[in-house]
Amino acid sequence: MRVAVDAMGGDKAPHEIVKGSVLAAQQFQNDEIILVGDEKAIQSELNAYGKSFKNITIHHAPQVVTMDDPATYAIRQKNDSSVTRSVELVARGEASAVVSAGHTGAAVAASTLHLRTLKGVRRPGIAAALPTRHGICIIIDVGANIACKPIHLFQYGVMASVLSKYMFGIGNPKIGLLNIGEEDAKGNDLAKETFALLSGSGVNFVGNVEGREIFDSKADIVVCDGFVGNILLKFAEGLAVSFLSTIKAGAMKSFWTKIGLLLCKPTFEELRAKMDFSEYGGVPLLGVNGICIICHGRSDSKAIKNAIRVALQLSKNNVNEHIVSELEKTEAFAATAT
Amino acid sequence: MRVAVDAMGGDKAPHEIVKGSVLAAQQFQNDEIILVGDEKAIQSELNAYGKSFKNITIHHAPQVVTMDDPATYAIRQKNDSSVTRSVELVARGEASAVVSAGHTGAAVAASTLHLRTLKGVRRPGIAAALPTRHGICIIIDVGANIACKPIHLFQYGVMASVLSKYMFGIGNPKIGLLNIGEEDAKGNDLAKETFALLSGSGVNFVGNVEGREIFDSKADIVVCDGFVGNILLKFAEGLAVSFLSTIKAGAMKSFWTKIGLLLCKPTFEELRAKMDFSEYGGVPLLGVNGICIICHGRSDSKAIKNAIRVALQLSKNNVNEHIVSELEKTEAFAATAT
Numbered sequence: 001m002r003v004a005v006d007a008m009g010g011d012k013a014p015h016e017i018v019k020g021s022v023l024a025a026q027q028f029q030n031d032e033i034i035l036v037g038d039e040k041a042i043q044s045e046l047n048a049y050g051k052s053f054k055n056i057t058i059h060h061a062p063q064v065v066t067m068d069d070p071a072t073y074a075i076r077q078k079n080d081s082s083v084t085r086s087v088e089l090v091a092r093g094e095a096s097a098v099v100s101a102g103h104t105g106a107a108v109a110a111s112t113l114h115l116r117t118l119k120g121v122r123r124p125g126i127a128a129a130l131p132t133r134h135g136i137c138i139i140i141d142v143g144a145n146i147a148c149k150p151i152h153l154f155q156y157g158v159m160a161s162v163l164s165k166y167m168f169g170i171g172n173p174k175i176g177l178l179n180i181g182e183e184d185a186k187g188n189d190l191a192k193e194t195f196a197l198l199s200g201s202g203v204n205f206v207g208n209v210e211g212r213e214i215f216d217s218k219a220d221i222v223v224c225d226g227f228v229g230n231i232l233l234k235f236a237e238g239l240a241v242s243f244l245s246t247i248k249a250g251a252m253k254s255f256w257t258k259i260g261l262l263l264c265k266p267t268f269e270e271l272r273a274k275m276d277f278s279e280y281g282g283v284p285l286l287g288v289n290g291i292c293i294i295c296h297g298r299s300d301s302k303a304i305k306n307a308i309r310v311a312l313q314l315s316k317n318n319v320n321e322h323i324v325s326e327l328e329k330t331e332a333f334a335a336t337a338t
Numbered sequence: 339m340r341v342a343v344d345a346m347g348g349d350k351a352p353h354e355i356v357k358g359s360v361l362a363a364q365q366f367q368n369d370e371i372i373l374v375g376d377e378k379a380i381q382s383e384l385n386a387y388g389k390s391f392k393n394i395t396i397h398h399a400p401q402v403v404t405m406d407d408p409a410t411y412a413i414r415q416k417n418d419s420s421v422t423r424s425v426e427l428v429a430r431g432e433a434s435a436v437v438s439a440g441h442t443g444a445a446v447a448a449s450t451l452h453l454r455t456l457k458g459v460r461r462p463g464i465a466a467a468l469p470t471r472h473g474i475c476i477i478i479d480v481g482a483n484i485a486c487k488p489i490h491l492f493q494y495g496v497m498a499s500v501l502s503k504y505m506f507g508i509g510n511p512k513i514g515l516l517n518i519g520e521e522d523a524k525g526n527d528l529a530k531e532t533f534a535l536l537s538g539s540g541v542n543f544v545g546n547v548e549g550r551e552i553f554d555s556k557a558d559i560v561v562c563d564g565f566v567g568n569i570l571l572k573f574a575e576g577l578a579v580s581f582l583s584t585i586k587a588g589a590m591k592s593f594w595t596k597i598g599l600l601l602c603k604p605t606f607e608e609l610r611a612k613m614d615f616s617e618y619g620g621v622p623l624l625g626v627n628g629i630c631i632i633c634h635g636r637s638d639s640k641a642i643k644n645a646i647r648v649a650l651q652l653s654k655n656n657v658n659e660h661i662v663s664e665l666e667k668t669e670a671f672a673a674t675a676t
Contacts, residue, residue, distance in 0.1 A: 070523065133580050143518060146526045180481060180568040185408065188484045188565045211569040212576030227526045228566055230518040231549040232573055238550030239577055242471050246612070250605040260601025267588040267595045274584070 003311050004095040005304070007037035008064045008082040009102020011297050014038070017101065018045035020304025025053045027305070031312055034059050034095055037082035061085035064102075067297070071105030075113060083107055087114045090290035097291035097311035099282060101299040107292065108144045108285055115290040118320055120327035120334075123152045124287035125226065126294060127160050128233055129168070131274045132215045138164060138173075139214075141226040142233045144285060148225035150194040151337050153177070157203055158330060159286040159323050160221040166317040167310070176209035176219030178228065183208070190225060197337050198223075201330065240275050244268070281306025284314060286323065291315050341649050342433040343642070345375035346402045346420040347440020349635050352376070355439065356383035358642025363391045365643070369650055372397050372433055375420035399423035402440075405635070409443030413451060421445055425452045428628035435629035435649035437620060439637040445630065446482045446623060453628040456658055458665035458672075461490045462625035463564065464632060465498050466571055467506070468552065469612045475552050476502060476511075476559045481568035482623060488532040489675050491515070491561040495541055496668060497624040497661050498559040504655040505648070514547030514557030516566060521546070528563060535675050536561075539668065578613050582606070619644025622652060624661065629653050 005021050007014045014037060021033045032055045035042045039060040046056070063081040065074040074081065083102050087110040089095040100107045104126075112124055125141035140156040141148070157175040164173040177194055179187040184195060186208060198205040209219050211232075224232070247268075251261035261268075281303050282295035293311045295303055314320075327334075343359050345352045352375060359371045370393045373380045377398040384394070401419040403412040412419065421440050425448040427433040438445045442464075450462055463479035478494040479486070495513040502511040515532055517525045522533060524546060536543040547557050549570075562570070585606075589599035599606075619641050620633035631649045633641055652658075665672075 068521075070521070133583060146518065178569060180484065180565055180572075183406075183408070191565070211572030211574070212579070214573060215576040215580035227518055227529070228569060231516060231566060232569065234518075234549030235552060235570055235573065236549075236577060238553040239574060240581070241550070242553035243578070243581055243609075245471060246609055247602075247605060250608050251602055254604070256601045257605045260598045260603075260605070263594045263598025264585075264589055264602060265598075266592070267585060267598070270588050271581075271584055 001097070001312055001315050002032040002034060002095040003097045003099060003308050004034045004036055004059070004086040004089040005308065006082045006086045006098065006100035006102050007035040007042050008061070009100045010295065010299050012300060013101065014041050014045055016300045017304050018042060019301035021056060021308065022049060022053065023301055023305040024308035025056045028308070028312060029055060031055065032057065033308065034089060036061050036086040036089070037064070038062065059085060059089065065106045067103055069103060069106065071103065071109045074103060074106040075109045081106070084110045084114070087111050087292070091115050096315040097293065099293045099295065099304065099307045099311050101295035101297060101304065104143060104294055107294050111285055111288045111290070111292040115288040115292070117287055118289050119324050120331060121287040121323070122155055123148070124285050125152070125156045125159065126283050126285050127163055128283045129280055130214065130236060132217060134217045136168060137214050137217070137219065138221045139229050139233065140221065140223055140286070141229050142283065143226045143230035146225060146227040148190060150190065150197045151334060153194045153223040153225070154197050154201060154334065154337065155287070155327065156223045157198065157205070157221060158326050160223070161203070162319055162322045162326055163284065163286060164220055166319050166322065167313060170220055172204055173220035174204055174206045174218070175221045175223065176206050178222050178224035179208035179210065181208060182210060194223070201333055244272070281308070281310045284310070289320065291320070339435070339650055339653050340370040340372060340433040341646050342372045342374050342397070342424040342427040342436045343646065344420045344424045344436065344438035344440050345373040345380050346399070347438045348633065348637050350638060351439065352379050352383055354637065354639045355642050356380060358639035359394065359646065360387060360391065361639055361643040362646035363394050366646070366650060367393060369393065370395065371646065372427060374399050374424040374427070375402070376400065397423060397427065403444045405441055407441060407444065409441065409447045412441060412444040413447045419444070422448045422452070425449050425630070429453050434653040435631065437631045437633065437642065437645045437649050439633035439635060439642065442481060442632055445632050449623055449626045449628070449630040453626040453630070455625055456627050457662050458669060459625040459661070460493055461486070462623050463490070463494045463497065464621050464623050465501055466621045467618055468574065470553045470555060472555045474506060475555070475557065477567050477571065478559065478561055478624070479564040479567050480571045480621065481564045484563060484565040486528060486563035488528065488535045489672060491532045491563070492535050492539060492672065492675065493625070493665065494561045495536065495543070495559060496664050498561070499541070500657055500660045500664055501622065501624060502558055504657050504660065505651060508558055510542055511558035512542055512544045512556070513559045513561065514544050516560050516562035517546035517548065519546060520548060532561070539671055582610070619646070619648045622648070627658065629658070
């Protein structure tokens with residue numbers, strides 16, 4: 001398998017991206033990594049290792065999308081950017097997956113434009129795995145589609161079910177709808193219509209899931225529109241950081257709590273690892289015709305290496321083929337929904 | 339001042355509600371508390387104290403709104419419920435505030451129906467204070483209005499500014515708009531239109547606030563629609579509980595981390611207190627003609643006592659009069675917005 005890595009995307013690009021790719025190349029020796037971006041900059045990073053890697057190649061792209069570029073501008077005006085060139089490699093079949101820690105909007109726009117959607121998919125959606133008390137909960141969409149219709153959320157449920165099975169080993173996962181109450185008739189128009197659609201669809205729908213219930217394993221998958229999902233995901237990150245820093249600052253106030261904090265270090269390390277986005281590496285954009293893994297802007301080499309692992313896992317498990325066949329089964333039903 | 343307390347609302351009603359009211363009556367001896375609900379049940383609770391309280395009276399209401407009642411049903415079919423009767427006391431001027439830990443939707447509906455909105459207010463909104471690293475952030479709306487227009491969010495900013503000043507002592511607070519990016523043109527239609535409205539309004543608007551920035555004191559007030567706000571608030575609660583229980587379970591794994599956890603107890607107690615909704619007591623429904631404090635369903639006596647304190651504070655500071663006069667100043671501007 002070949003994975004195209006956007007070497008110029010992310011706060012720590014190209015250094016950490018190249019480093020993560022090297023780690024992945026060493027771990028997955030039967031697979032290939034194509035580093036896409038400024039040839040000189042990438043080569044200079046690779047030279048630092050003092051040896052060559054037979055499964056790493058460079059694909060030159062002279063432009064870089066910056067975080068200040070609006071997504072549409074980035075795609076229309078920067079045809080030669082590392083993210084667009086990476087996606088094009090997948091579109092032409094020269095790679096089966098793309099990994100980018102750059103501008104999320106640009107990665108989504110480039111993927112949607114150049115890869116197109118899978119057969120039957122109305123809108124691509126980003127699926128993020130949130131650590132809960134007893135495992136994980138997949139939230140979809142967390143930012144690709146902020147103008148969702150019920151059919152989009154329904155399809156997100158189906159696509160995430162495939163992801164759940166082939167990435168996390170949970171077959172027939174429980175699908176919930178993010179809402180403001182447990183009762184059937186709660187929520188805004190989108191929530192009410194989606195509830196009705198999911199209820200009659202034959203998928204494993206467990207009803208409305210409130211914000212606090214995400215952590216209770218009520219559902220393995222929670223569908224929501226990308227506006228709410230994106231806010232929620234970033235809120236979780238902010239709350240977790242705030243929480244840990246409050247504990248640390250609080251414990252520094254006295255001698256005994258300082259000692260206590262020191263003794264608890266393994267516990268906090270474990271918690272930090274559980275919440276650490278770099279463990280998961282990246283989140284897949286589901287529904288496009290190719291594997292696209294979007295990484296956190298602050299991704300380090302570990303995150304990139306894990307994102308490449310996820311990309312390979314999804315490619316090798318033919319997740320997209322399974323998505324197409326699962327959606328096909330719901331086609332007749334979905335036709336009545338629009 | 340007189341506060342009407344819905345004695346039958348909440349998971350621990352009437353016991354904890356009456357207990358909290360007794361605590362408040364003892365603390366605020368110049369104020370009066372009217373316990374509204376089943377006379378016999380309330381009297382029996384009061385009898386347990388073995389003495390009478392000169393500033394507590396009972397107002398009989400034979401019906402109770404249960405959590406299973408849809409809000410509209412509760413209001414239309416249960417005219418004699420404790421929450422409706424409590425609100426009516428305020429509407430008739432026999433009390434200046436109502437406190438309820440019962441069905442939130444019913445309390446909002448009853449207040450909107452019987453108290454009506456303040457002059458100039460388009461839609462009432464619930465303002466919740468979220469503890470952050472350096473203080474608090476007021477999120478409005480967290481569930482009263484799930485079909486928001488830009489003008490509603492604009493007014494929420496103005497109303498919460500008054501609350502910020504008279505409840506938390508922060509004059510000229512920074513107002514932010516909850517959104518999915520920092521750039522001006524980000525977000526769904528509501529966010530984009532609200533951004534434009536707030537930008538030109540002359541209020542202290544600091545721009546878009548992402549989920550993670552809520553904890554960074556970027557804004558003192560964050561406006562959002564009630565669907566997103568409600569999900570966020572409950573999500574925060576779930577995440578905090580999950581976090582603490584994960585730490586506890588993790589620390590139980592070894593002898594030394596167990597000791598560490600024990601030593602850190604004061605730190606965790608402090609954190610728990612900071613996050614504890616019962617410290618704040620309840621959240622005000624801003625924009626109705628009367629003070630309405632909505633409490634968590636799981637409120638205990640401490641939460642109820644604090645909610646009564648908040649109700650008195652808002653009444654005595656004439657928060658509603660200030661809201662009307664602040665909104666009057668924006669009237670000419672707001673007229674152009676609809």
